[in-house]
Amino acid sequence: MVKRSYNFVVNLVLFTFIPLIAWGLASTPASAQANATGEVYPGINAPWTEPKNVNFKxxxxxxxxxxxxxxxxxxxxxxxxxxxxxxxxxxxxxxxxxxxxxxxxxxxxxxxxxxxxxxxxxxxxxxxxxxxxxxxxxxxxxxxxxxxxxxxxxxxxxxxxxxxxxxxxxxxxxxxxxxxxxVVASRMAILVKFCMDDWKKKGKKGIPKFGTFNCDTQNGHEAATATRIYAEKLGGHFTIHTFHSPSITDAKAQVTALKEAQVDYILNGPDYDQPLTVFALELKRQKSARWKPIFAGHTDFGTAYIDTGNNAFEGNYCYEYCLDWTDxxxxxxxxxxxxxxxxxxxxxxxxxxxxxxxxxxxxxxxxxxxxxxxxxxxxxxxxxxxxxxxxxxxxxxxxxxxxxxxxxxxxxxxxHSLRIAECKDKHLVPVTNFIQAVPLELTERDGKYWLKD
Amino acid sequence: MDPAGIYRTTYLDDMSIVRTKTQWTILISALILTVLAPFYLSKNLIDVMSLSCCILISTLGIQILTGYAGQISVGQAAFYGVGAYASAILVNDLGVPFIFSVFLSGLIAAAVGSAFGIPSLRLKGFYLVMATLAGQIIIIYLVSHMHFTGGMVGHKANYPSIGPLTFDTGPRLFWLNFSFLLLMTLMAKNIVRGRWGRAFIAVRDNDLAANVMGINVYRTKIFAFAVGCFFAGIGGSLAAHYTGMIHPTQFTLMDSIWYLGYIIIGGLSSITGCYFGVIFFVTIKEILTHLPVSAEMAQYILPITDVAFGVVIILILIFDPKGLNHRWELFKGYYRIWPLGYK
CATH class of the missing domain: 3.40.50.2300 (Response regulator)
Structure with missing residues (x-):
């Protein structure tokens, strides 16, 4: 009887409390972890205090x-x-x-x-x-x-x-x-993977076609090359790159080219809110019943959406490597x-x-x-x-x-991680958790590798 | 204009750049003060002056091209870029000694500039502006997408060295750039007061009349582009080694427009005007960019500085459309007869 009770207690500890404690530690919010290191941050992991009057050294x-x-x-x-x-x-x-x-x-x-x-x-x-x-x-x-x-x-x-x-x-x-x-290459790897999963989740047949819309800068070209490389690596079909200057008044040429290529996903790397707004509006204008591509790109796309509240952004995605204001x-x-x-x-x-x-x-x-x-x-x-x-x-x-x-x-x-959010109902709604980027191969650490396109 | 009582009796005397003992004294004092500047000015100011020397050399070029020869160009930043890339490639990739690479870069920029100057044979005014604008766009597109220029990554440029001497500190870079500025200023001054300079002015004022006088207008225009771009190339070369890294974004259309701004504010058709224009712009820019404001207020106050900059430019253009050099000439005219001036 004693032995049975002993076994029961041991099993209870082994299989219940230890996993629970481990789970608790793993999922402890960041604030509590910070607290565990002894740092007190008023307003974050401790109640607000009055501002300190310090004689700085x-x-x-x-x-x-x-x-x-x-x-x-x-x-x-x-x-x-x-x-x-x-x-x-x-x-x-x-x-x-x-x-x-x-x-x-x-x-x-x-x-x-x-x-x-x-x-x-x-x-x-x-x-x-x-x-x-x-x-x-x-x-x-x-x-x-x-x-x-x-x-x-x-x-x-x-x-x-x-x-x-x-x-x-x-x-x-x-x-x-x-x-x-x-790095941009890792961001694009996550985006391409997200799009491939989205394609499967929606039960679509065939191979998704990828195209890009990027700023004509070093980061933009890195994003374009990375999209092509990862789309081909993960089983997608890469079609076309389009580029734009840092500020634009129209994105007709780019969207038309993407439409002609009938891309399913338009990917975008580091960019600015102004050209992304112009692009979103043109994309909405050219969308049709036969062509409804999904855009997934830089965080400023989401910023522009929140700023303008324009429904041209709706249903598209942006990546975030930090928490958002709505979290x-x-x-x-x-x-x-x-x-x-x-x-x-x-x-x-x-x-x-x-x-x-x-x-x-x-x-x-x-x-x-x-x-x-x-x-x-x-x-x-x-x-x-x-x-x-x-x-x-x-x-x-x-x-x-x-x-x-x-x-x-x-x-x-x-x-080394980012998450993806959807532009939905005037908010950015996270649709993934923070996804860890896969480390680049040694040969991929050469910047020129990502600037081929 | 010379002070009262100064007479020139020989042609050589009349052509001299420095004409009086006072001018010699001021010039030598100014040179000594500038050379010794690293010993009494802040490091930051020396760095700003270093980069300004490169910009000034390029401005001398556009002064010759636009101010003297009347060929308006909005491609000077691109030609500056050609010099920068040429020098970085010559020194870093081909192992050409820096001292040769500077002049070779100038020549390469001159060759490229001459090619883009060819439309000037048929075009004038706004049409020529459009042609040089195309030059700016094509050059920057090419350097952004060519393999040997480093494309979007940019190209490194080592510290300049001449023999055993490496210019790897702020003061050394300043002395190097300032030496080149003096050399190029002398060159510019000699070009504009010589046969070519007179031809430039003749073509600018009335190319038909110039042609009738026996000036080969086409050759003069192409030469003006070559000279203007040679200066840009030298300035770009020095700037590349000063910065250490060059990238297409450093040679924008906006920079090309600023070059026109430097000579308009400083005074068209004046070598001294280039100095006034660049020093004025850089000083105002530095003051307004580095206003001592708190980090919290910076985002509200600093953007207003652009407006202040614009207002200052408008005021100068309203009150002295001939540029700062004209104001300087008026000031000289005044102090030369002070205190016995008459009305």
């Missing part, structure tokens, strides 16, 4: 070179705003970073390459050891300046060339460019709603890139925290040390706002 100022004006400004400027809001929170409620106030010196690069070059040089000349770059397209020159002058840059690019080192270069080179999202059930997004009510009462809606600015703020604060723990006074910290510290981030959880961050010497992608 000093100030850490990073550079922020962002396109606050120009064709990409509408969404890109939000990155700067998100970063500024997180730093304000960090200073007022968390006492800064290890007692140091953290702030950003903002330069409006105005979608102008000379401004970018001057801004980067200026930041480095002034002794800044980290630069945040919310720039739309002028990144290659600035990345080179960062590499030459050994000052890390954290930005939202997506280019394989910038984020990954070739295997043969890993031992010889350091990369000072850090990304915050999967209010997640503590970090509920928190962002709160701080916006406090600090920006007139703003009721934030585009996606605002969250990526906050995401960058969380990561940058963590990097400086670790750097100060290791090297002490920020005056002793230079760009090389910051890069080394950034490469210690392994599965760092940015309070659940996105997937975890990992930077290793040859791979500076940061997060």
């Amino acid at each position: 000093g100030t850490i100022t990073i550079g922020d070179a962002s396109d606050l004006t120009g064709p990409a400004a509408k969404s890109v400027s939000q990155m700067s705003q998100g970063l500024a809001d997180w730093f304000k929170y960090q200073n007022e409620f968390l006492g800064g970073v290890k007692g140091y106030k953290i702030t950003a010196d903002v330069v409006d690069t105005k979608y102008d390459s000379q401004n970018v070059i001057n801004a980067f040089n200026r930041f480095i000349d002034e002794g800044k050891v980290l630069i945040y770059s919310g720039m739309a397209y002028t990144i290659p020159a600035s990345t080179e300046i960062a590499n030459r002058r050994k000052v890390p840059t954290i930005g939202s690019s997506g280019s394989v060339t910038q984020a990954l080192l070739l295997p043969e270069d890993e031992a010889k080179k350091d990369n000072y460019f850090f990304q915050m999202s999967p 209010t059930d997640k503590p970090i997004i509920a928190f962002l709603h709160e701080i916006n009510k406090k600090w920006h009462p007139k703003i009721s809606q934030r585009p996606f890139l605002y969250q990526t600015g906050v995401q960058a703020g969380i990561v940058i604060s963590e990097v400086f925290k670790r750097a100060i723990e290791k090297y002490g006074d920020p005056k002793n910290i230079d760009g090389v040390k910051i890069r080394e510290v950034m490469e210690t981030l392994k599965d760092f959880d940015p309070l659940g706002i996105s997937g975890t961050f990992t930077y290793i010497h040859g791979d500076h992608q940061g997060t």
